[in-house]
Amino acid sequence: MPDDERKPELLKLVAGVAITLVALAVILYQVLPGSSPLTQDKWMFDLASGKLVRAPASEIAPIDGDGTFDYPGLGPGPSVVDASVFTCGDPADIRAGMTAAELEAVGARIGFLTRLTPQSKRAMEAAMRASDAQRDGDAGPDGGTGGTATTVLSALDGRRWVGELSPPAMQIRAAASQPCGDESPPKLTRPS
Numbered sequence: 001m002p003d004d005e006r007k008p009e010l011l012k013l014v015a016g017v018a019i020t021l022v023a024l025a026v027i028l029y030q031v032l033p034g035s036s037p038l039t040q041d042k043w044m045f046d047l048a049s050g051k052l053v054r055a056p057a058s059e060i061a062p063i064d065g066d067g068t069f070d071y072p073g074l075g076p077g078p079s080v081v082d083a084s085v086f087t088c089g090d091p092a093d094i095r096a097g098m099t100a101a102e103l104e105a106v107g108a109r110i111g112f113l114t115r116l117t118p119q120s121k122r123a124m125e126a127a128m129r130a131s132d133a134q135r136d137g138d139a140g141p142d143g144g145t146g147g148t149a150t151t152v153l154s155a156l157d158g159r160r161w162v163g164e165l166s167p168p169a170m171q172i173r174a175a176a177s178q179p180c181g182d183e184s185p186p187k188l189t190r191p192s
Contacts, residue, residue: 041191043094045113047158048079052103052110054096054191055080060124061115071161074118074152081115081158084188088180091189100156108189111176113154114164120150 044053048067055063062069065080085094089107103109116124152161153169162168180186 043083043085043110043189043191044080045083045110045156046080047113050099052083052085052094052096052098053080060121060128062121069158071115072159073161077118081113081154083113084111084176085109086111086176086186087189088182088184088186091187092192094189094191096191107180109176109186110156111186111188112169112172113156113158114151115161117150117152 040057041054042057042059044055044059044061044063045051046053046065047069048065051066053065061081062071062078063080064078067079068076069079070076085103085108087094087106087108091108093106094103094108098106100110115121151164153164153172154161155172155175160168162172177186
């Protein structure tokens with residue numbers, strides 16, 4: 001076989017090996033232990049105290065904090081909700097217990113807050129209990145399913161909660177991701 005005829009075959013072989021290596025890397029990344037968004041802590045915000053809270057990623061907002069909060073349109077409930085914290089500075093400068101003013105002093109801000117509606121939180125907790133029961137051998141009457149979660153979003157003041165995909169929510173998200181002073185995008189952070 002002349003060299004010109006072997007080039008396509010060699011190219012196919014190299015491409016096949018490259019694809020196999022990439023697939024292997026993806027599989028190893030998914031199977032090997034390490035930090036993933038589901039096992040890392042997350043930022044939450046206590047609307048009653050006005051302070052940042054560090055919590056396990058498994059917590060379903062809202063959770064108990066320094067009091068209750070009267071969510072317009074949703075009623076009163078636990079005061080701690082999920083917080084999307086952005087920074088133009090060093091993420092290591094962000095600590096639990098900081099207020100919005102203290103965050104601003106280190107170049108960070110809470111872009112928006114999220115939580116489940118009361119009905120969705122109950123359904124999610126039931127699904128998690130069913131999942132635990134299923135893992136332990138008791139799937140329960142619904143087979144471990146729990147329905148769809150409905151997330152609502154608010155600016156830092158918590159005065160108006162809107163569906164996470166609604167136009168007002170998109171406006172809040174756009175305001176949260178305004179560029180830093182040097183025009184670079186802010187970094188969404190997790191506790192370190």
